[in-house]
Amino acid sequence: MGNGNVIKLLVVGTVAYDTIETPFGKVENVLGGSALHFTNAASFFTDVGIVATVGRDFKLSAIDFLKDRNVDLSGITVGEGKTFSWSGRYGYDLNQAITLKTELNVIEEFKPIVPGHFRNAAFVFLANIDPQLQIHAINQVTTPTLIVLDTMNFWIEHKYDLLMEAIEKIHMLIINEAELREISKEHNLVRGAHKIMAHGPSWIIAKRGEYGVLMMSEKEVFLAPAFPLEDVFDPTGAGDTFAGGFMGYLANVGEVSSETIKQAVVMGSVMASFNVEDFSINRLKHLKYEEIKERYTAFKRCYEFKDIEFG
């Protein structure tokens, strides 16, 4: 790919250099960013086009392996200055990162341009960036089946009105449970989701870290636990990896229904369970499709039980 073919799944977000400290080690200036984690997962299922920007310091060859998985990198622009970089630390409670430093660098001037051959992608993921840029990206896609948006507390606190404007234009929101509470001003997640759905989206997925995800629609609630691992190494990018597995699976199936969305939630959870097993994008970079099948089987076994017969 990368030669102008139409793609099924478009992601707009960041490609970054991360510096991460966990109780199990430290890595400096490793590959990261929402769009990269997302694509790394989604590319196991479908062809993906990325829109992002990097600095002149970015080694594009390091993500060349994605081309072998039908990823179109032609929407990555190289801006003046350095690549966006994030530095964070986790304690033993790996659910919550402490941000040590954020250097926006090229992101400050980023204005996503969706290449012509990406514009009729049916599936669109707007990773966590300024809601103004998310709206700008939405306005460039022509025939979306499913637009999904992620955000963070910073935008909720500083650009609430723009964020709500973006939310009115999308089909699904995938956010952390704390962010769901913050946007909806409701502690109860089910109530909060219904309040947000009244503004447009048909589905809300609340990410709950090691506790899995909760998907809510007007009429349904669906839960997927996180796969219980003995070795959780680095949770950075787990949420975007979930979204990548989720959207990649859906884009490949090509049909959006209650049934396929639930399956996609499970596939997203399976992919996220790999991501946390190593730093950066490493685990999914070397992952084999066969391993996904095996993990899926193990994952299902964790919550399958024989139906109870009532007397």
Next chain:
Amino acid sequence: MGNGNVIKLLVVGTVAYDTIETPFGKVENVLGGSALHFTNAASFFTDVGIVATVGRDFKLSAIDFLKDRNVDLSGITVGEGKTFSWSGRYGYDLNQAITLKTELNVIEEFKPIVPGHFRNAAFVFLANIDPQLQIHAINQVTTPTLIVLDTMNFWIEHKYDLLMEAIEKIHMLIINEAELREISKEHNLVRGAHKIMAHGPSWIIAKRGEYGVLMMSEKEVFLAPAFPLEDVFDPTGAGDTFAGGFMGYLANVGEVSSETIKQAVVMGSVMASFNVEDFSINRLKHLKYEEIKERYTAFKRCYEFKDIEFG
């Protein structure tokens, strides 16, 4: 019952008067205590014998309704002084209670005497009390199939050695995830459970509040989510209600296997989902068996999905 028949399920714990404040209201001196919440749930499935103590102020007539559900109250002694009382408050995050006051009263002199016709109960639940008393109770039962123990941070911090002595004598531990971490000195729950299992128990169940429970054995991991409710009113006793549904279901089936334990975990989760819908023991006091079947069906629907077929 209550007339000296052999019982299947024995619980040793507390019967209390609680004063509870949540964002949704406040109640004073209402029925509570681990053994009462446990029995209220378990009695839907099997006959239960309670061993506990109350003070002269306790209105025994208030728990007479349990006799209609085959509960044997003859193991409740009336001590000199007042009934054990607990007072606590919850914020919007209903996962964690702040204890405002604990008055031990009659509990201070409590030494559980298991009545003769309770001693060959096959299923035994030692609710959260002094580990010394738990050991004393274990020594009185003659042919247990399954002894399950609960505890709390206070005993972990003040009577660790005695607690470990008790843990060596049991088959299963049901505790909060934070307590599992505290006992095992491991942050990772799967690792922590394996460390504790090396001391005797074959199963560990970690309770995770609104996130459900995680059951671990030597070879298996099983997850049950908590039923996502729009109205969570008062979580007091949810853990004991879970244990009651769990043990009641198992005692009724009469067989302990990987399969029945998983079903029992689901039944415990279903019962806990009712408990939080009202203050004190009220929801389960008026619960109908038909409602349990309905909730079970709704609960399953929350995490059932069509199997994914890999290409």
